[in-house]
Amino acid sequence: MTTTTKTKTSSPLTRMVKRSEFTIGLVVIALFLLAFFGSDTFKTQYNLMNLTKQGAIVGVLAVAQTLIIITGGIDISGGAIAGLGCMSMALMIRAGQPVWLAIILNFVVCIVCGFINGVIIFDLNVPAMIATLGTQTIYRGILKLACSGNSVSFFEADGKTFIKLFEKIGDYNVFGFLPILACIWILVAVVAFLVLRYTVFGRDLFVIGSGIEVARLSGIKVRKTFYMVYSVAGLIYGVAAMMFAGRILRAMPNTGEGYDMNAIAAAVIGGASLAGGRGAITGTFIGTLLMAVIENAGKSRPFGIEISDYILEVITGILIIAAVAMDMIKTRKKA
Numbered sequence: 001m002t003t004t005t006k007t008k009t010s011s012p013l014t015r016m017v018k019r020s021e022f023t024i025g026l027v028v029i030a031l032f033l034l035a036f037f038g039s040d041t042f043k044t045q046y047n048l049m050n051l052t053k054q055g056a057i058v059g060v061l062a063v064a065q066t067l068i069i070i071t072g073g074i075d076i077s078g079g080a081i082a083g084l085g086c087m088s089m090a091l092m093i094r095a096g097q098p099v100w101l102a103i104i105l106n107f108v109v110c111i112v113c114g115f116i117n118g119v120i121i122f123d124l125n126v127p128a129m130i131a132t133l134g135t136q137t138i139y140r141g142i143l144k145l146a147c148s149g150n151s152v153s154f155f156e157a158d159g160k161t162f163i164k165l166f167e168k169i170g171d172y173n174v175f176g177f178l179p180i181l182a183c184i185w186i187l188v189a190v191v192a193f194l195v196l197r198y199t200v201f202g203r204d205l206f207v208i209g210s211g212i213e214v215a216r217l218s219g220i221k222v223r224k225t226f227y228m229v230y231s232v233a234g235l236i237y238g239v240a241a242m243m244f245a246g247r248i249l250r251a252m253p254n255t256g257e258g259y260d261m262n263a264i265a266a267a268v269i270g271g272a273s274l275a276g277g278r279g280a281i282t283g284t285f286i287g288t289l290l291m292a293v294i295e296n297a298g299k300s301r302p303f304g305i306e307i308s309d310y311i312l313e314v315i316t317g318i319l320i321i322a323a324v325a326m327d328m329i330k331t332r333k334k335a
Contacts, residue, residue, distance in 0.1 A: 064263070076261070083254070209277035271287075294316065
């Protein structure tokens with residue numbers, strides 16, 4: 001006598017509804033509609049374009065954070081690396097070097113810094129948070145030494161006109177309404193999504209996040225993959241450096257400060273697990289949008305209510321704690 005066991009398979013719609021991206025997406029839509037109909041300032045074309053500009057740099061940094069968090073790591077030196085890359089460009093241009101050479105130097109500097117993070121974390125076995133806290137301080141110190149604590153503008157050789165490339169990155173809008181900064185963010189997110197979804201490297205990141213020993217037994221070259229993910233993060237920080245240059249048209253000693261925590265928060269709110277093994281670029285993208293909408297809507301006086309920056313910081317902090325707490329609960333249930 002044989003017994004047939006029926007297993008319930010959930011439908012694609014059910015699986016989608018259970019995903020954190022779906023829930024966060026609904027929250028983003030709800031907040032956006034409340035702000036849109038509750039504030040005349042929020043719905044203006046200028047403000048909506050500014051909203052995407054505000055979220056773009058954090059969004060790009062958050063993509064790098066997602067790749068690293070999937071492996072079970074974390075990187076709080078990204079803002080400092082982007083700032084150092086931005087300053088290296090500005091100093092090269094001020095020294096009379098061509099813009100293209102300065103851009104190449106920016107990417108070289110950022111990739112090397114990311115690679116150094118990978119070496120310290122893997123080969124010296126230093127916890128990722130401590131390692132990148134240390135390198136953050138080092139990179140920020142090097143940045144300040146290089147510029148003697150002064151800001152450097154992205155001027156042409158005449159010393160008065162801003163470099164057109166960076167002006168376009170910061171101010172030009174595709175089709176008249178989509179900022180270049182937002183286009184860069186979308187492009188970086190799409191490329192990262194494809195890498196995670198369809199490449200061996202992307203799949204290896206999830207296996208490493210599930211356990212390094214499991215990854216080794218699976219034949220994954222763990223050291224090489226660690227080096228690669230932190231170097232790729234450095235490459236993305238180089239992109240962020242160019243966005244900083246376009247956004248403020250100068251490199252400053254504090255360029256990138258405070259962006260790391262927002263980027264990590266966006267990734268975690270979007271469903272990336274700090275325990276490793278889980279994360280999605282779509283969730284990170286939506287998490288970044290949520291933070292941008294909260295900040296922008298709060299300042300646009302929805303329904304005539306003025307919300308201070310301090311309250312917005314408290315709301316963001318609550319969101320981060322709630323996202324991490326939910327992740328911990330999920331992890332315990334699976335265990």
